[in-house]
Amino acid sequence: xxxxxxxxxxxxxxxxxxxxxxxxxxxNHNYMYWYRQDPGMGLKLIYYSVGAGxxxxxxxxxxxxxxxxxxxxxxxxxELAAPSQTSVYFCASSYERTSFVTQYFGPGTRLxxx
Amino acid sequence: xxxxxxxxxxxxxxxxxxNITCSHNNIATNDYITWYQQFPSQGPRFIIQGYKTKVxxxxxxxxxxxxxxxxxxxxxxxxxxxxxxxxxxxxxxxxRDDKIIFGKGTRLHILP
Numbered sequence: 266x267x268x269x270x271x272x273x274x275x276x277x278x279x280x281x282x283x284x285x286x287x288x289x290x291x292x293n294h295n296y297m298y299w300y301r302q303d304p305g306m307g308l309k310l311i312y313y314s315v316g317a318g319x320x321x322x323x324x325x326x327x328x329x330x331x332x333x334x335x336x337x338x339x340x341x342x343x344e345l346a347a348p349s350q351t352s353v354y355f356c357a358s359s360y361e362r363t364s365f366v367t368q369y370f371g372p373g374t375r376l377x378x379x
Numbered sequence: 380x381x382x383x384x385x386x387x388x389x390x391x392x393x394x395x396x397x398n399i400t401c402s403h404n405n406i407a408t409n410d411y412i413t414w415y416q417q418f419p420s421q422g423p424r425f426i427i428q429g430y431k432t433k434v435x436x437x438x439x440x441x442x443x444x445x446x447x448x449x450x451x452x453x454x455x456x457x458x459x460x461x462x463x464x465x466x467x468x469x470x471x472x473x474x475r476d477d478k479i480i481f482g483k484g485t486r487l488h489i490l491p
Contacts, residue, residue, distance in 0.1 A: 269422075300481070307466065308423070308481040324480075355422045370422025 266291050269371035271356050277377045278346040286341040286374050288356030296359045297339040298368065299323075299331065301352040308355065314339055346378045383467045388486040397454045399485050401467030404448050412443060412450045415466040417484070423466060427452070454487075462489045 272287045290297065295316045300308040300323075310323030314333040328350060330342040339358075343350060353375050357368040384402040391397045403412070411430055415423040427434055429441040429450070440453040454461055466484040 305483070307483045310480075357422065367425040367428075368423075370424065373420070373422055 268292065269356055269358055269369050271354075271371035271374050273374060274372070275375045275377075277379060278343075279379060280346060280348065282346050283342070283344050284346070284376075286343070286354055286356075286376075288339045288341065288371060289337050290339075290356075290358040290369070291337065292358060292360075292369065293336060294358035294360050294369070295336070296361065297333065298357040298359075299329070299339070299341045300355045300357065301325065301350075302355060302373075303352050311341065311354075343376075348378050350376065351378045352376060383469055383482060385465075385467050385482070385485045387483060388488065390488045390490060391457055392490050393458055394456055397457050397461070397487065397489075399452045399454075399465055399467075399487065400449055401452070401469075402449050403467070403469045406447050406469055410447075410469050412441065412447075413468045414439070414441065414452050415468065415481070417464045417466065419463075423481070426465075457487075457489050459489050459491060461487065463487060 269290045278284055298313040299311040301311055302308045309325045311325055311329050312320055312323055312331040314320045317333050317336050320331050320333055333339050353373045355373045356371040359368045411428055413428040414426045416426045417423040427436055427439050427441045429443055431443050431447060434441045442451040464484040464486050466481050
C-alpha cells in the first residue's frame with residue numbers, strides 16, 4: 266500500500282493564480298482531511314470529508330474548495346492564490362472518526378505564493 | 380474537545396529517557412489521549428493512544444494518572460532521530476462537528 270500520496274511536492278504560484286493539490290489514499294478510508302501548517306505552528310484543519318460526496322468546513326476554509334467524488338481522492342482547490350496561503354499542506358485519512366483512530370498523513374505539499 | 384497544554388520545547392541527550400507531559404484539565408469521560416510525532420518536512424505520525432493507566436508499544440509509553448487531567452509520553456533511550464515535534468491530542472469525536480486540533484506541540488531536540 267502506498268498509503269496517502271500527495272502531488273505536487275512543491276509549487277510556486279503567483280498571486281491570483283489557481284491550482285489543485287491532489288491527494289489520494291489506497292486504504293479504503295472513509296474520512297479524509299486537509300490541513301495547513303504555517304512555519305513553527307501546529308496544523309489547522311481546512312476541510313474534511315466523511316465519504317464520497319460529503320464534505321465539511323474545518324477551522325480555516327476561506328480561500329479553498331474541495332470535492333470528493335470517489336473514496337480514494339480528495340483534491341483541494343485554491344482559486345485565487347494569496348500570499349497568506351503560503352504554507353505546507355497535509356492531507357490525511359482515517360477509517361472512522363468516532364473512536365479517535367489513527368490519522369494517516371501524506372508527505373505534504375509545500376506552496377509558496379509570490 | 381479538551382484543550383491541552385504542553386511545553387513548547389525540550390532538549391535532551393542521546394541515551395536519556397525523555398518525558399513530555401501534557402495537561403488536559405477539562406478531559407471528558409469518554410475522551411482518549413493520543414500522541415503524534417512529526418519529523419521535519421513530514422506529516423505527523425501516530426505514536427500512541429490511551430485512556431487510563433499505562434500503555435506501551437515499541438516506540439513509547441504513555442502514563443495516565445487516575446484523574447486523567449494530565450498524561451506523560453515517555454521515550455526510552457532517545458537518539459538523534461527522535462528530534463521532532465510531539466503533539467498531544469485529547470478527544471472522542473463522537474459528533475460530526477468535533478474536529479481534531481493540533482496545537483503547537485512540543486519541539487524535542489536531542490543533542491549528541
